[in-house]
Amino acid sequence: MSSWRDLVRDTLIDLDCESPRGGPFTGYLSSRDLLETRFVQVAAVGHRASSHGRRISKYDREHIHLSVLEAGKVKIFQGDREVSLQPGDIAIFDAAKPYHFVIETSFVQTVVRVHREDLAKRLPNIHDFTARRIPGGKGAGRIASTHIREVYNQLDDISPENARMVQRNLLDIVACAVSDPEPRLSPMFREHQHLLLQRIMWFVEENLFNDDLTCESVARAVGISERYLRKLCSTCGYSLSERILNRRLEEASQRLSYANAVKAPITSIAYDCGFKDTAHFSRAFKAKFGMTPRDFRNCSA
Template structure:
């Protein structure tokens, strides 16, 4: 299907050689999603307004702003490759904002993948803000807010992948959204090269071969995403492991502080209490039990050291953060099977 917007508000549709004229309106939901459209026949000063009316019909609802609408132009040339939509496009300078209210009224959850050919684009999603240059690519997930800012004119390849086509093979795709994939990694390089070659023959496929071409694109880009996702998850695991060790070390160093609590550890680690609790639990450590066991272990050690014979049991308990001698005695007996006094005596007699 080809769509051309004319200056008098008419849209000329051409599909399988048949030509049809329809009146422009602000929503084109009654028309099948266009594979191709151009604003060449629209006066320059009106192009951005026409484009803004059309853009959410082509993909998903967004807010679009242009600081220099008098210079705006846009065209899209795409096709369906089975379940995958692919094509090439030129878009003028603009700011795109996908907000929560847009998501609420949108049923389309296809993951968008962009490969710039010329020009640059800033993309922001999931707390990442990245400048994407020609030869790189990125993905956005329409089920969460994102922002895009095109600098100058942007010519690019695009793919719209059914969400389940990617998420069935990838976990936590949100870890790689708004991330620049360059050609340094083999799968990313292979995927981009295939996409560029594919863009030259998009109009030449029969339905069966088109589906196969789309499936290959999905597989290659999925592998490229997996390649980076594996690195991100590995880095995340290593990072969390280091955080766990630092948290544990901080607790061990402050056992003598009777006021030590999880909130204090979180502040020192510059983490939220909830995150720290999850981090410790992930490492098999329950904060209160760990602190109690470590304090008891240090008390038990001091009870057997000859140099501490002049220290009372209560003094040793208070030295390691206990502030109630009765609670210490009960806890010690429950853990070691005997009272602190008997424990000290049994070790002194050896």
């Protein structure tokens, strides 16, 4: 297990790995690159793996990971989200934030590490899609899942002249699958909802640190009723208030993780991230990350 941890760290990301049952551990890992995009195929017996805030490096913050499950069952926990993957499914998780894998049985998966900026150009509200399951059984999800595996299998035969185009096409297909609207809705309504949600999330990101940001102010800014705003956001699996709170806490955790964060008082960080009440900030932070802001900063130092 110690050798496995070292191999995963050197190839992909620094994780704590443990076998809940103890006993012998077996695993296989292979990595290959397509320009700046890294493909890592992982096969192992059941175990658990965790990424902790104190181990997240500046390099990790530059990346988003895509996981394509090929065999077995995997659960991913990140923030307040939980996703269970079946073979063929895809999940996106943010390497800049703590996450936890639970694998009860032997599994095979392909992990694709991409630059955050490259995917964010195609998905401006990338935060909405992390730790979400993209079904790989049909539609755009199946196309993306199959395409990722085929690109990995053909990496040795992709010429340098075509590498950049293949990389761009891969990210375009993934973005298409990730943002694919709900199929049960009419095409016109799906498109309207999708564009409206994009406007809402863009406004939230632009005004995230404004302590007057509320559902009412967002609804007024995009020209819809507050009731419809809440209904629209509920289709994403969370309320807008939860989205605002979680994004502010995520930003605060990143600022607390910075090397020079010790110079900034925790109270200042709370106010800068849009919190009016430092006591509320501390309670919400501990509920999300399992420790106080001060303990989190000490662990990240």
